[in-house]
Amino acid sequence: MNYREFIHPEDEAALRNLEAVPGFDTVARFILEHFTEDMMHGLYMAQNVRLSPSQLPEIFNLLPPICGKFEIELPEFYLTMDPRPNAWTIGDKRKFIVLTSGLLDHIADKDELQSIIAHECGHIVCRHVLYNTIAMLLVKFGESLGFGRIVIAPILLAIKYWQRRSELSADRASAVYTGGHEVPCRALLRICGGPDNLTKNINLPEYAEQAKAYDALVAKSKWNKLLQNMAIMDADHPFAAVRVRELLSWAGSEQFAKLKQAMSAAEVLPMCRKCGRRIAADAKFCRYCGNNLKGEK
Ligand SMILES: [Zn+2]
Ligand SMILES: [Zn+2]
Helix, strand or coil: CCHHHCCCHHHHHHHHHHHHCCCHHHHHHHHHHHCCHHHHHHHHHHHCEECECCECHHHHCCHHHHHHHHCCCCCEEEEECCCCCCEEEEECCCEEEEEEHHHHHHCCCHHHHHHHHHHHHHHHHCCCHHHHHHHHHHHHHCCCCCCCHHHHHHHHHHHHHHHHHHHHHHHHHHHHHHCCCHHHHHHHHHHCCCCHHHHCCCCHHHHHHHHHHHHHHHHHCHHHHHHHHHHHCCCCCCCHHHHHHHHHHHHCCHHHHHHHHHHHHCCCCCECCCCCCECCCCCCECCCCCCECCCCC
16 A cells, blocks of 8 residues: 555645754764664563564464555564553664553454554554654653754654654554544544543544534634643644544545555455565465465465
8 A cells, every 4th residue: 555545644744844854864864873773673572572473373463464455564563561552663674563561451352453553554654664763762862862952852843743643644544454433543542541331432523523622722822822732742642532533534535435445455465474575375385484384374
């Protein structure tokens, strides 16, 4: 799937603004030179549980079909101990999707987990991962890398502004994969902290109306706008009501209907779960890594 077919226009616009921020180029290049994916791979390997066909396969097995539909290589997939429900994707050439234990505690079923993994794969399709990684490293190591706060502050603000917009594109990917806005919205409400017995009955259109009320409040005065901008400027995700509203309105569009149809009709070659490459439907062994495919497809 080509990201241009579903990228949110605010994501594209914010990315152009980010790349125009003075110093962004230099900071991004510096980080890329000093950060190695091997280091990150080592950290993840040593600290977290790497999911595989034989390690928590009930979670891992959801990933390859999603990568197949989106036509992306299989990223490394990890589970980390953190009670806060969250998922993220980082890396550059080599990519890592991470789920927290809190996320798995909160989600209600396999459909919701699939929609969250599809959202993360959406970040890969939309080429968000590199800049997300830069954002994460800037936050974590910005000062120790020797940049003064003053130098990186405007870059951080612009990157966080873009990150919030980028979430809207990844939400769209999740809606295309799951065939509608319902499951991603449900998963979204769950991540906000709502247990199933509460969130399953939430009236989504009414919840989306809250985003409209919020926009009206912000538009009322410059002071309101300033206060609200200050309230969200450090966040890397948009408000949940805004995400639900955007998903609801996009899921009713012609663009969504076309993509949904194309995705369900797409023929996908099976993927080797060891190396992540495409293999012939009747192959018994992976021609790239020699993996025995019996029982995998
Ligand atoms: Zn995301
Ligand atoms: Zn293989």
